[in-house]
Amino acid sequence: MPTAKLIRREQCNDSTHLLTFRPTETFEFIGGQFIIIDSGLKNEEGKNYKRTYSLLSSDDKTDEFQIAYKVLEKGIVTNQYLNHLQVDDVITFSGPWGKFLKDEDFFGEGDVFVLATDTALASALSFVNSKKLKQKENVSFYWMVSDKDYFLDFEMVQKRIPPGLAHFEIVPIAEYGSEGRDEVLHKAKSIANQHHNPRTALLAGDGIIVNKIKEYLIEKGVNENHIGTEVYFNKDSV
Numbered sequence: 001m002p003t004a005k006l007i008r009r010e011q012c013n014d015s016t017h018l019l020t021f022r023p024t025e026t027f028e029f030i031g032g033q034f035i036i037i038d039s040g041l042k043n044e045e046g047k048n049y050k051r052t053y054s055l056l057s058s059d060d061k062t063d064e065f066q067i068a069y070k071v072l073e074k075g076i077v078t079n080q081y082l083n084h085l086q087v088d089d090v091i092t093f094s095g096p097w098g099k100f101l102k103d104e105d106f107f108g109e110g111d112v113f114v115l116a117t118d119t120a121l122a123s124a125l126s127f128v129n130s131k132k133l134k135q136k137e138n139v140s141f142y143w144m145v146s147d148k149d150y151f152l153d154f155e156m157v158q159k160r161i162p163p164g165l166a167h168f169e170i171v172p173i174a175e176y177g178s179e180g181r182d183e184v185l186h187k188a189k190s191i192a193n194q195h196h197n198p199r200t201a202l203l204a205g206d207g208i209i210v211n212k213i214k215e216y217l218i219e220k221g222v223n224e225n226h227i228g229t230e231v232y233f234n235k236d237s238v
Ligand SMILES: Cc1cc2nc3c(=O)[nH]c(=O)nc-3n(C[C@H](O)[C@H](O)[C@H](O)COP(=O)(O)OP(=O)(O)OC[C@H]3O[C@@H](n4cnc5c(N)ncnc54)[C@H](O)[C@@H]3O)c2cc1C
Pocket: 034, 051, 052, 053, 054, 055, 067, 068, 069, 070, 071, 072, 074, 075, 076, 077, 078, 079, 118, 119, 122, 123, 176, 230, 231, 232, 233, 234
């Protein structure tokens, strides 16, 4: 399995950390792909806890890569493994994963619609910064998030937005598990509705939103093969 050494650790806010790694062997990836980190911690059946993290940094530079993680209340791997990693520690991982990004037909001429909720900003940000999309001027990107300190700082995110992007918007929503979260789907639909017929879409984050908006885009006539999805949580929601 590939390994990488932690070369920098930065704290973005109370619960979010940015880690920069140097892979021990050549490691190529496409913006939007992810890795699965093996924490080495064992569950009751003796199996290792493994968790998925998006490659946040641009695929322009692959001799280093970054991930950002949010510590979740009672989260096993974030609290018990990632929080304890120190500079020079080595992680074991698999990847890069994210099959649809390897499909040339996924990226065609036409409008690109990107919608991310919560921590799935990570997928979306590296997707819009990928070599394939960075130069395009027809990319609209929405990040639905509860507040400034939830994940990455708004200013830091703005700095990482490619200058030519057609539209970038941070849409305030209720935090996952809190009152008012039900309205998020309604907001997401109204955003999707403003984009009559995108050629390509990336939907990432809360499975409830991702799955419903995917259905909605298909109903509107978007080709299913041109809709990439990354569900971070609520995977089995329909
Ligand atoms: C494709 C993909 C890419 C991902 N990329 C990232 C990333 O770049 N950064 C990152 O912080 N996380 C990312 N995640 C989520 C990550 O894999 C872990 O699920 C998360 O770090 C929690 O792990 P844990 O062991 O600490 O928590 P666990 O012990 O697994 O418990 C987490 C619990 O919190 C719930 N939950 C509530 N809010 C969230 C939320 N925002 N995200 C995940 N679970 C939530 C889950 O449903 C689960 O029940 C990604 C997930 C996927 C599938």
